[in-house]
Amino acid sequence: MKxxxxxxxxxxxxxxLLRTFAPENDxxxxxxxxxxPLESEDILFSDDLQLSLFVLYELHYRGFDxxxxxxxxxxxxxxxxxxxxxxxxxKLREIAMDVSYVPGDAQAVAQxxxxxxxxxxxxxVSNFIAREATLEQAQEFLIHKxxxxxxxxxxxSWAIPRLNGRGKSALMEIQFDEYGAGRPGAMHSELFAxxxxxxxxxxxxxxxxxxxxxxxxxxxxxxxxxxxxxxxxGCIAGHLAIYEMTSSIPNARYARGFRRLGFDTPVxxxxxxxxxxxxxxxxxxxxxxxxxxxxYDPTIATEVFFGAQAACAVDAxxxxxxxxxxxxxxxxLRTATERMPA
Amino acid sequence: xxxxxxxxxxxPQGPLIVRGEFTIEDGHGQxxxxxxxxxxxxRCGSSAIKPFCDGTHKLKNFExxx
Numbered sequence: 258m259k260x261x262x263x264x265x266x267x268x269x270x271x272x273x274l275l276r277t278f279a280p281e282n283d284x285x286x287x288x289x290x291x292x293x294p295l296e297s298e299d300i301l302f303s304d305d306l307q308l309s310l311f312v313l314y315e316l317h318y319r320g321f322d323x324x325x326x327x328x329x330x331x332x333x334x335x336x337x338x339x340x341x342x343x344x345x346x347x348k349l350r351e352i353a354m355d356v357s358y359v360p361g362d363a364q365a366v367a368q369x370x371x372x373x374x375x376x377x378x379x380x381x382v383s384n385f386i387a388r389e390a391t392l393e394q395a396q397e398f399l400i401h402k403x404x405x406x407x408x409x410x411x412x413x414s415w416a417i418p419r420l421n422g423r424g425k426s427a428l429m430e431i432q433f434d435e436y437g438a439g440r441p442g443a444m445h446s447e448l449f450a451x452x453x454x455x456x457x458x459x460x461x462x463x464x465x466x467x468x469x470x471x472x473x474x475x476x477x478x479x480x481x482x483x484x485x486x487x488x489x490x491g492c493i494a495g496h497l498a499i500y501e502m503t504s505s506i507p508n509a510r511y512a513r514g515f516r517r518l519g520f521d522t523p524v525x526x527x528x529x530x531x532x533x534x535x536x537x538x539x540x541x542x543x544x545x546x547x548x549x550x551x552x553y554d555p556t557i558a559t560e561v562f563f564g565a566q567a568a569c570a571v572d573a574x575x576x577x578x579x580x581x582x583x584x585x586x587x588x589x590l591r592t593a594t595e596r597m598p599a
Numbered sequence: 600x601x602x603x604x605x606x607x608x609x610x611p612q613g614p615l616i617v618r619g620e621f622t623i624e625d626g627h628g629q630x631x632x633x634x635x636x637x638x639x640x641x642r643c644g645s646s647a648i649k650p651f652c653d654g655t656h657k658l659k660n661f662e663x664x665x
Contacts, residue, residue, distance in 0.1 A: 537637055
């Protein structure tokens, strides 16, 4: 993807650095001081910091057009990333609330995660899409989702070498399915691209980055944070478990909404596939991945539940952002004014 | 090549998870197509995509003690 336009001093400096210099020439840029003045701002809604974090993480996934690939492991960029991550993680722990996990076997873990998913009082974007979204709102919904769904499953794959035993087998079984079980064209990310194209949207990864609000970037940055740190392997497992557990029923509603708007296969394939797939995945993710992980190492339980609760909390904020905009007849994407260079 | 056959997990308040080598047939002996090697089969009776599970049991009181 192309480097996105900046959204403030940190991302301006970062993007300029990536665009202009070669890593061997510059070891001093990206001064830490840039991050400090933004401490008081709510990092979940900071366009500048969420975009910067997204760009820093993306160096580990597919990189950017015409950006030197050596930046990925540049110590200064890693230091900048760590500074932003520190604030981000602190905020996530704050909004995720306390974990009330009762120790037990894998089934007990699954049960508690299902309860958490069931009690998730987040706003129902799926009901809105099913019943009342306009075509434009359905397009916006896909644009928000695209920043994760076009690389669906990738952030959780970072955890593979960090797990073992039952938890690892479970993760592999889920990921194999996410990546289309070896069938070319059947990766969930590819099905999502078909859905986007069916609504005449650009399915190139990152095509709409400039339109995405900070909170949408925060939801995908959270996955990269959990995925890229071995220390947070429990969190990424909990994140995946709760994602799977809150997926099959909403996806059936999305499918209904897109059919209501006059679409059918292949546009609805992505959602139909997820109804069936995630009814399988949620069982494996709850009992074998999260439960297996906790059985193997009970000390990780709090992190698994934190990951799950953080996922619910951030996604509730994304949903709230979308529904608040749509219910007042506004776009949930960044407006032209917001996207004007500072 | 050796085979371990198939294994079925009865998920409390949830579906049957079937993993391994299996085929699913309907009452007329017609194979029910699936692309998965692991499937979840509806146990609560409320699924809209039977014989597969669609997660609807979570909205019901299936096997829940009141």
